[in-house]
Structures are given as C-alpha cells and as structure tokens.
Amino acid sequence: MTERTTPDMSSDGPPTAPLSPRLARARMAVSRHAAALFWERGVAATSGDDIAEAAGVSPRSVWRYFRSKESCVEPLLAASVYRFMAALDRWPLGSSLEEFLLAELSDDPSSPEQIEDDLSALRMIALAATEPAIRSAWLMVCDEAERQLVTVVARRLDLTTTNPQVRVCAAAATAAVRVVNEDISIAALRDHQQFTAAEVIHRLADAVRASTAETGFAGPARS
Amino acid sequence: MTERTTPDMSSDGPPTAPLSPRLARARMAVSRHAAALFWERGVAATSGDDIAEAAGVSPRSVWRYFRSKESCVEPLLAASVYRFMAALDRWPLGSSLEEFLLAELSDDPSSPEQIEDDLSALRMIALAATEPAIRSAWLMVCDEAERQLVTVVARRLDLTTTNPQVRVCAAAATAAVRVVNEDISIAALRDHQQFTAAEVIHRLADAVRASTAETGFAGPARS
DNA sequence: CAGTAGGGTGGCACTAACTGCCAGTTATCG
C-alpha cells in the first residue's frame, strides 16, 4: 500500500495547489447547482445532500470539494471576479481603462453559459446581502482575487509583491470593484434596474481609478 | 403562554439589532476564551464545548451568541478595528492624520486588559493567514467596519451614505487598514519584528491616504 | 410586597454538517 494522501481540499490552507482541470470542472458543476438551489429555495432550506443530488455526485464528494455548503458558490463567484482581474492583467500601459475593457468585451462576446454563470454570480452577490454565510464566501473569493491582483499591480508599478504600497493598492482596488459589483447586483436584482455593459465598465473603471489614484496604477481620469 | 421570540442572533441578518450591553459583555468574554484556545491548541483541536467550558457558560449559549465556533473571535477583532474607525470619526477636518492619531494615543493610554485584547486580536489576525475559517471571521469584521466607515466618510465629504464615491472610498480605506493590520500582525508574531506605536500609525495613515487620495478624504501627504 | 412580563440561560433531544477510512473505479502515461 503506497502513501495515500487524499488531499480533501476542504481544509484548504494557503499552499493553494493549482487544482486539476478535471476537478475544477466538477467543482464548478456542483457550484452551479448549489447557486440555483440557494436562489430558488434559500440557503437554510438546501442541505449538502440536496446539492449533491442535484449535481449528480455523492454527498461525500461535495464535502471533499468544499469546506462548507455555502462555499459551494465560490467557484461561480470566483470565475466572474477572476476574469476581471485577468483583464486588468492584460491592460496595456498608457491606455484608457474604459476603452480597453470595452474593446475586450466586443472582442470576445460571452457565450450563453458564460452569461448564465454571470447571472448566477450576480444573484449570489445579491443574496450575500442577507445571508451571512454566502457573504463570507463572497469575501473569501474577493480576498483570493486581491492576492492575484497583487502580482498584477507589482508588475505594472515595477515593484515587488511584498511592497506595502503594492499590497495596499491591490486591496483598495479589489475592495472598490467588490463594492461596485455589490451595488450593481442589488440594483439589478432587487430594484430591477437595467445596466448597459458600458455603464458597468464605466463604474468599475471609475472605482479602480479612485482607489488607486496615488500610486498611479490606473492613470489619470478620462475627460 | 405569551409569544416567546427568543432571538438567537446566531442567524444575524442585516437588521443588526444594537445588542444589549449585558449580552455584549457575555459575548466578549466567550470571545477572549475562544481566541486563547484557538491560539494555544489550534482551531481544529478546540470544540464549541471546550470554549463554553473555558468561558463558564453552557454550550447552548455559545451557539446562541455565535453562528459558528470560528465567529467566536469576532467581538475581539471588532473591538480593535472599531476603535480605529471611531478615531477616524473624531478626526477633525484639516489636521494631519498622523498627528491626530498620535495625540489620541497619548491622550488615553490603553488599560492593561485593552492591551491584552489587542494582542489577542493581533494573534487572530496572524492565525487568519493559515486558518480559512478564522480568515472568514476577520473579513466579516472588516466588512462591518467598512459599513461604519461609510457614515464617517459621508459626513466628512458632505455626501450621502448611498453615494457610490463614498462607498468606494470607505471600502478602499477599510481594505487598506486591513492589509496594514495583517502585515503588522504577521511581521510581529511570525518574524518577531518590533514596532513602535508611531510606526504603526504612520503605516496606517499612509495606507488610508493612498487609498483615498482622489476623494480627498485624508487630505494631502505629510512632508 | 406579590404578581407578572420579558430578557436571558441551561438541558436535552435532534438534525445537519462534516471527517476518516477503505474498497472500487477511472484517467494517465510509459
């Protein structure tokens, strides 16, 4: 019998392993079903077993994938936020953030399931306003996103990832996009406001600029 | 038998009731014992019953006070952060943040148990780096602190609490002081670095200034 | 001062969340 070190990432410490694509897909599938159940019947009313059954996996696997039933929604939330962080990473120096993001958007129009996932994520962000456990999951996702943004900021400002200025800048920017996401989620889902992509991008860009003005991460404001 | 609506704030939704001072003290007592146990023997190795026993209350009461054993540390963390937010609230317009904070500090020197609590909080923040559940509690506390700061920023900038600029500013500032707290906790407890109060204040003020430069919340940098 | 209403506690039974273990299955790769 060889060393059986089944990871059980439920207790995921900081040495965040890259995670096999296979596993990532399985987690994402569970995440979608969990979000749907949470949305349509509430968090308290859906059990881990319910999620497992809906996703077509064993309850044991759900607990292997996630450390709590609420954290099941993390992959869905993460996908949405990480895409934005990745876009910031690709953003060329010296160009306008708005224009870059708008160009990105028209370059690769989202697939239907992408849109469906984004909507689910939006729902979970709105749900986070009333469900502490979901809010906790959302904050953990933003926290991870912040860590990703640290490397982006460091490269952009040509500083190290341990530099306090870099870390503060990444944290401020992440917090800013979190708030915009929350505002928009609630306005859209609770107050039924409509937003164009351009409006959303404008608010995101403005928030990033305002929160990183001193470091010059986002450059000067647009006219 | 009259309507018995025992609240059980374990499921604390957004309508955050002000919480009776009696209850707040009891929660704080449990919080101190929980933090001590988590620190000396680890989170996984301390059960809710352990915490209850150490604090001299019934396990039932622990679950009445808190929605999870990890969130037991929230009052301790909150006390430390809220004091900083309250200081920002008292900060007069047009004066230097550093000088104001230093003056505050020498005005009311902390009591011994205050210092003990601050140390415990520092430990929990450091522990949050390796314990996801504690990190989650820490992020929830910062989230609540952010909500408090929104009202402070709104008054200072003479805008409403729903203004996007205000919310972004509060979020960025809160995230900045969170990062400084984390950096200092880890440097002090893991790397055994020493900090003077002036150094800590300087880093906090710098972070607040950098993250709120565009709104002018914190005024211009010191020479 | 007795009665009583309301906030708060403890105890107990119970459910749901979560873990350890192992045997079985499926992907991966030489």
Next chain:
DNA sequence: CGATAACTGGCAGTTAGTGCCACCCTACTG
C-alpha cells in the same frame, strides 16, 4: 497493456448547530 496515481462512493462516526421548553433572574407595576 500494465501500473500507478487521481478520484469517487459508501458507511460509520464525530462535531457543529437548532428547536423546544422549563426555569431563573431583574424590573416594573398596582
């Protein structure tokens, strides 16, 4: 194909967390 590692399901067990009710205080009120 064979071997090895990654992954899954099932089941027994533990711990976390809830609902319910009797009880205890404190404070108010007639």
